[in-house]
Amino acid sequence: MAKQTIEDLKDVQGKKVLMRVDFNVPIKGGVIGDDNRIAAALPTIQYLNEKGGKLILLSHLGRIKSDADKKELTLAPVAKRLGELLNKDVKFVASNEGSELETAINAMVDGDILVMENTRFQDIDNDFGKRESKNDPKLGEYWASLGDMFVNDAFGTAHRAHASNVGIAEAMKANNKPAVAGYLLEKEIKFLGEAVDTPKRPFVAILGGAKVSDKIGVIEHLLAKADKVIVGGGMTYTFYAAKGLSIGNSLVEADKVELAKELIEKAGDKLVLPVDNIVADKFANDAKTETVEGNIPDGYMALDIGPKAIADFKDVLKDAKTVVWNGPMGVFEMEKFANGTLAIGEFLGNLSGATTIVGGGDSTAAVKKLGVGDKLTHISTGGGASLEYLEGKTLPGIAAISDK
Ligand SMILES: Nc1ncnc2c1ncn2[C@@H]1O[C@H](COP(=O)(O)OP(=O)(O)O)[C@@H](O)[C@H]1O
Ligand SMILES: O=C(OP(=O)(O)O)[C@H](O)COP(=O)(O)O
Numbered sequence: 001m002a003k004q005t006i007e008d009l010k011d012v013q014g015k016k017v018l019m020r021v022d023f024n025v026p027i028k029g030g031v032i033g034d035d036n037r038i039a040a041a042l043p044t045i046q047y048l049n050e051k052g053g054k055l056i057l058l059s060h061l062g063r064i065k066s067d068a069d070k071k072e073l074t075l076a077p078v079a080k081r082l083g084e085l086l087n088k089d090v091k092f093v094a095s096n097e098g099s100e101l102e103t104a105i106n107a108m109v110d111g112d113i114l115v116m117e118n119t120r121f122q123d124i125d126n127d128f129g130k131r132e133s134k135n136d137p138k139l140g141e142y143w144a145s146l147g148d149m150f151v152n153d154a155f156g157t158a159h160r161a162h163a164s165n166v167g168i169a170e171a172m173k174a175n176n177k178p179a180v181a182g183y184l185l186e187k188e189i190k191f192l193g194e195a196v197d198t199p200k201r202p203f204v205a206i207l208g209g210a211k212v213s214d215k216i217g218v219i220e221h222l223l224a225k226a227d228k229v230i231v232g233g234g235m236t237y238t239f240y241a242a243k244g245l246s247i248g249n250s251l252v253e254a255d256k257v258e259l260a261k262e263l264i265e266k267a268g269d270k271l272v273l274p275v276d277n278i279v280a281d282k283f284a285n286d287a288k289t290e291t292v293e294g295n296i297p298d299g300y301m302a303l304d305i306g307p308k309a310i311a312d313f314k315d316v317l318k319d320a321k322t323v324v325w326n327g328p329m330g331v332f333e334m335e336k337f338a339n340g341t342l343a344i345g346e347f348l349g350n351l352s353g354a355t356t357i358v359g360g361g362d363s364t365a366a367v368k369k370l371g372v373g374d375k376l377t378h379i380s381t382g383g384g385a386s387l388e389y390l391e392g393k394t395l396p397g398i399a400a401i402s403d404k
């Protein structure tokens, strides 16, 4: 990698090391659904810890739009889980700016690990607006001032230019302090680069999930790279709307319907959409459900792909030699709507001679929960980040790291 890594750091002993991780794990009522992203950061954390650094960890968790989100999206349970995985005391500070945090940092001794509160708490309650997500330079400078060096290991966030990854790195470099990559970031780039720069063909991309407006734009680039692009999950119904099908109460991004129309025209038979869906009368596991082809009836929402879609997708995938998958095929968190994701995961797990890559916080949680994670070639911590890397985009989080 043309960027500096933690192995380029000298004299970590006794130094305050700021480290950006992506601990954006699925969480509900304080219960972590899947800790893959925490576990994936352990090699870098352990390396810096063994070198005697004072490790100060920053991460976002979810998206903070109002005060009410703060209760659900505190990093406290994540810090606790990190302590369990490390079998070591991890201190959590319930703020990320000001005297409480600074006092805690000043009290650290060599080898201590501290997690500060969710960086996106800075997205509300201030004059700047979204200080973290809009990269208020003052916030990056402030965080940078708390440490002697910066390590970015948050591959899952590398497609964002936020204060806690890009802002800190820029401020560090401006002060002639190191901003380097961690092992996870290095590993992800190496693997994805090798697998997708010159992919074995046929190369099939599968796109699902819920971040429609974020990820629909990637499809245009995937159409140029991949032999087939399968669309499923919550991504589907914006395309249904573009085709003039009714979608009931299904997830849709109204201002992306025009783009979906263009993509359908451009793609021809490269783009594969589900022909049937499992529809529900409410967003709940005890909903009344039906399998329907085409139009989604009024009062229903599509929460999984149907059996014909699964068969079609398998038919496209059976000869594939490279598969990149981001985004679940349905609301797999509820058992009733996990079938599509499970079927595709199992099929990929048994696809011989193919490189199968699944990326994304929720997709990873899905394949692990459904027991097929071990059978895939590579599980990436990045969903949106992997997709943008695949597109050939420069990821801002990586660009900001010091060059070799
Ligand atoms: N039909 C659907 N309707 C609503 N949400 C869906 C649907 N299919 C999948 N999802 C949701 O998509 C979410 C994951 O989306 P996303 O964050 O884009 O994926 P990843 O984290 O793997 O990159 C899951 O929480 C899942 O419940
Ligand atoms: O979970 C993430 O992305 P993913 O859902 O595409 O895997 C990253 O932590 C980025 O989060 P964001 O999309 O709220 O900026």
Ligand SMILES: [Mg+2]
Pocket: 360, 361, 362, 363, 383
């Ligand atoms: Mg996600």
